[in-house]
Amino acid sequence: MAQSALDIAETRHGPICVLSLSGRIDSSNASTLSTSLAALFEAGEKAVVVDFASIAYLTSAAFRALLVASAQAEKNGARMVLCGIVGQVRELFEMGGLLKAFNIHASRDDACTQLG
């Protein structure tokens, strides 16, 4: 099984901020994701990509964090898109009824192009 911790790496592609997530997101650590996303929007970021390609699995705690962040982005006039939603992670998004709730792109490049 994959690593227990949730790691969040931040990189910049011009005006776009990319958060690359790895590990797993569950009720014990989803607040870390919430805090990171909230800090970005509070700092004035207007274009954020959240990359799930290295996430082994997530629970509804992650969905809660993403929905709150999405509302905050909209309130701040920012855009947040997701990528790397494949395999088990995609299946869990589907179970949560959330595939249509976010702007999801096939790859990081596609996501950055959309926001660029």
Add this chain to the structure above:
Amino acid sequence: MHSGGDQLTNSSETRTVQLTIHNELSEIEQIRDAVDRLGGELNVPTRSLIQLQVALDEIVSNVIRHAWPSGGAHQFRVRVTLGPKAAEVEVIDDGKSFDPRHAPPPPDLPAGEELPAGGRGLAMLSQLVDSIGYARVDGCNRTTLKKNW
């Protein structure tokens, strides 16, 4: 933090772990790590183990978040048994009466419409496991899950 009460029972084909945990979300790490360890020992298929971990997170976090509305420190028991073809979970808490089988299905709305942030976990639970059992016994909720693979 470790709350104690961790008991491990092994046989040639099954592994059981029983934990007594506090009503704090950080305690879920104990369950996650124990199930990872046992799943690895029994070579549980990765997809099944992931779905079991998600199901455990949903049911245990629901107890932690909602079983004691007035707050305070509480403990409850989680037992997980892994076998060659299935897992069985039992969660016993003395919080308010709650039957997780009555959770509504998750909404699925187009992008642009705001969704409520919570309330999705138990709807996912029924898709992650093969059966959910519930009984109110001696003032406690006894919730059971079974997942085959």
